[in-house]
Amino acid sequence: MNWRKGIVIRFHSNTLTVRDLETNINIECYLPGKFKLQKIRPIVGDYVEYVVEKNHEFGVIKNILPRKNELYRPKVANVDQVILVTSLKEPKVDYIIVDKFLVLVEKEQLDVVIILNKIDLLTSSEEKKDMQDFLNIYNPLYPVIPTSKITKDNIQLIKEVLKDRVSTLAGLSGVGKTSLLNMLDPDLKLREGDISPKLGRGRHTTTFAQLLPLKFGGFVVDTPGFADLTLLGIDKDEIKLYFPEFLPYQSYCSFSNCSHVYEPECAVKEAVEEGKISYIRYNNYCVIYKEMEQ
Numbered sequence: 001m002n003w004r005k006g007i008v009i010r011f012h013s014n015t016l017t018v019r020d021l022e023t024n025i026n027i028e029c030y031l032p033g034k035f036k037l038q039k040i041r042p043i044v045g046d047y048v049e050y051v052v053e054k055n056h057e058f059g060v061i062k063n064i065l066p067r068k069n070e071l072y073r074p075k076v077a078n079v080d081q082v083i084l085v086t087s088l089k090e091p092k093v094d095y096i097i098v099d100k101f102l103v104l105v106e107k108e109q110l111d112v113v114i115i116l117n118k119i120d121l122l123t124s125s126e127e128k129k130d131m132q133d134f135l136n137i138y139n140p141l142y143p144v145i146p147t148s149k150i151t152k153d154n155i156q157l158i159k160e161v162l163k164d165r166v167s168t169l170a171g172l173s174g175v176g177k178t179s180l181l182n183m184l185d186p187d188l189k190l191r192e193g194d195i196s197p198k199l200g201r202g203r204h205t206t207t208f209a210q211l212l213p214l215k216f217g218g219f220v221v222d223t224p225g226f227a228d229l230t231l232l233g234i235d236k237d238e239i240k241l242y243f244p245e246f247l248p249y250q251s252y253c254s255f256s257n258c259s260h261v262y263e264p265e266c267a268v269k270e271a272v273e274e275g276k277i278s279y280i281r282y283n284n285y286c287v288i289y290k291e292m293e294q
């Protein structure tokens, strides 16, 4: 029998919705009992092999392929990248919050693209300078794409970033994640607020995520990732590893386990003084480090 390959996009009580990778058609699949006996449970994002027996509308899962990664909140496998959406106005998102998201993303070793959204609101010369400052700080480290649902800057570029990959959005409430997805693929018809966890009520009482297929190819997770910014489970001494621009300097610090906060003769601090590392990023690192010390 012909084994086909698909990706799990949704769960029901006893079946999974699998999207065939060749035909892009959704099919409900049963999970045979042997998987349960082996305590193997597929999750959204899993690549599976399945068969459709003659005269059946349902598929049967035959194999769950190894995961490249697994995120816990929301629970989803094989995420290719994080799209970190942020704005500088309405809401004003400060750099510390951006850096905390980036720490979480780096910890998971995921690729990240930053979308600087709502740039239509940045009209005064001071606000335009804020945007330039943001680009100067983050663009050397990660791709940053400015956009807005009003001006529609760079939407073709964003589509190319999302195409044929599994992406999860991250970003504070109100930065425009839902609006962005609707702008990219109007067929999604998401209601504003749809992709946010509304804890304790409605459809988000479940922790199961879904994958939303994009009409130009690729998937996005319907629930934003890394919404909880408390950095639980991360040790303060680990954080320096998640500021990639520190890494070229750290072996030149006098103390081999230098935190780059208190020690003298610190090569990271020198790089900050010489303007090779952004002072704002370094300062945020110190704030996050000291926050975790308490």
Ligand SMILES: Nc1nc2c(ncn2[C@@H]2O[C@H](COP(=O)(O)OP(=O)(O)OP(=O)(O)O)[C@@H](O)[C@H]2O)c(=O)[nH]1
Pocket (backbone or CB within 6 Å): 117, 118, 119, 120, 121, 147, 148, 149, 150, 171, 172, 173, 174, 175, 176, 177, 178, 179, 180, 192, 193, 194, 195, 196
């Ligand atoms: N001016 C402007 N407003 C925008 C833009 N994008 C979204 N908005 C508005 O910002 C508000 C929040 O947008 P949403 O798309 O719901 O934001 P979200 O990130 O999905 O928010 P949550 O669902 O709470 O996580 C809405 O009133 C949108 O109309 C933009 O590019 N420019």
Ligand SMILES: [Zn+2]
Pocket (backbone or CB within 6 Å): 250, 253, 258, 259, 260, 261, 263, 265, 266, 267, 268, 269
């Ligand atoms: Zn140091």
